[in-house]
Amino acid sequence: CMSALGPEFKYETYRAEKLLTGLGFSDEDFEKGPQSFSGGYQIRINLVKTLLTEPNCLLLDEPTNYLDIVSLRWLRSFLKSFNGEVILITHDRSFMDSVTTHTMGVHRGKLRKIKGQTKKYYEQLEQDEIVYEQTRINQEKKIKHMMDYVDKYRVSARGASQAQSRLKAIEKMQDMQQLDKIADLDFSFNHTPCPGKQIMKVKNLSFGYTEENLFSGVTFEVDREDRIGIIGKNGKGKSTLLNVLSHELKERTGEIWEHPSLALGHFGQTNVQRLHPENSITQEIQEVNTDLNITRVKAIAGTMLFTGEDSDKKISVLSGGEKARVMLGKILAQKTNLLFLDEPTNHLDMESIDSL
Numbered sequence: 001c002m003s004a005l006g007p008e009f010k011y012e013t014y015r016a017e018k019l020l021t022g023l024g025f026s027d028e029d030f031e032k033g034p035q036s037f038s039g040g041y042q043i044r045i046n047l048v049k050t051l052l053t054e055p056n057c058l059l060l061d062e063p064t065n066y067l068d069i070v071s072l073r074w075l076r077s078f079l080k081s082f083n084g085e086v087i088l089i090t091h092d093r094s095f096m097d098s099v100t101t102h103t104m105g106v107h108r109g110k111l112r113k114i115k116g117q118t119k120k121y122y123e124q125l126e127q128d129e130i131v132y133e134q135t136r137i138n139q140e141k142k143i144k145h146m147m148d149y150v151d152k153y154r155v156s157a158r159g160a161s162q163a164q165s166r167l168k169a170i171e172k173m174q175d176m177q178q179l180d181k182i183a184d185l186d187f188s189f190n191h192t193p194c195p196g197k198q199i200m201k202v203k204n205l206s207f208g209y210t211e212e213n214l215f216s217g218v219t220f221e222v223d224r225e226d227r228i229g230i231i232g233k234n235g236k237g238k239s240t241l242l243n244v245l246s247h248e249l250k251e252r253t254g255e256i257w258e259h260p261s262l263a264l265g266h267f268g269q270t271n272v273q274r275l276h277p278e279n280s281i282t283q284e285i286q287e288v289n290t291d292l293n294i295t296r297v298k299a300i301a302g303t304m305l306f307t308g309e310d311s312d313k314k315i316s317v318l319s320g321g322e323k324a325r326v327m328l329g330k331i332l333a334q335k336t337n338l339l340f341l342d343e344p345t346n347h348l349d350m351e352s353i354d355s356l
Helices: 012-020 040-050 069-081 093-099 116-155 160-172 238-245 269-273 281-286 294-303 308-312 320-332 350-355
Strands: 057-061 083-089 100-107 110-115 199-207 215-223 253-256 262-268 338-341
Touching: 012 040, 012 069, 012 281, 040 069, 057 269, 069 160, 083 093, 083 320, 093 116, 100 116, 110 116, 116 160, 199 238, 215 238, 262 320, 269 320, 281 294, 281 320
Parallel strands: 057 083, 262 338
Antiparallel strands: 100 110, 199 215, 199 253
């Protein structure tokens, strides 16, 4: 981390250590190479390198991605006490509202900034559009009334002058088009029922990439309609556990029992990386269910906001958020009754997160 500073600071490693400790690194971690850490911890290292330079203006693009709860609290506290200015992009609405004084967003191709949190921002947008639509309707009525007069008296010697005057007034009026509906992610998963009370049982599960186990003795059951949240610090094996349960990795010891009617949908960080760069969006969705015709595949792509020719884009040109939507689309193409969702909100915007 000290490489972010000039050589005159090479002995002041306490600066880096203080920040690294706040973001969950132990004393033993300080001597390890950056590449030995998980993706989440590597993001924290880059964040520390940024903060070490003691800037007076911070530009932060999705800094909460891959942060655990403890690190999220530390970053929130740091930003609230930061003496400079902060411009922050984040999908995490509660985090944004806790540290910002203003909200700025792109809406209908224009940049809008208001004082206050996101709730006030969206309320203001909604109110402005209500006022706009009412004004547009009233103007339409007024124009119709004026045009009726123009049509009636245009050729009349007595009313031609007033008709011409009203026609000019109409031409000067602002052209108020009806607002287009803004597309939002709006979907439901393709559920297939499971008759059993329990859908999965896990007993004494262990796994490790080295001789040392990453986790061991994991025992639990997944009952029908369960909603199970997995919490823990980064690098402790949360994503790996889901990969073992989905048989992408082979367990070291233990048993995984699955109901015969189990139909799994897995949205994971590693899954996004496995998208085929040269595939189009429709090809990527269709490969998980070749029984779907192209019309149905295009409909799923449209649900994920890839409409028209956008569904023919290659995976290689998509942003992180677009790739996440492709992954959701692939899950929608399958019939499922058990969902594994590993950080599904990373890279999605606030409206998409609300839909999810």
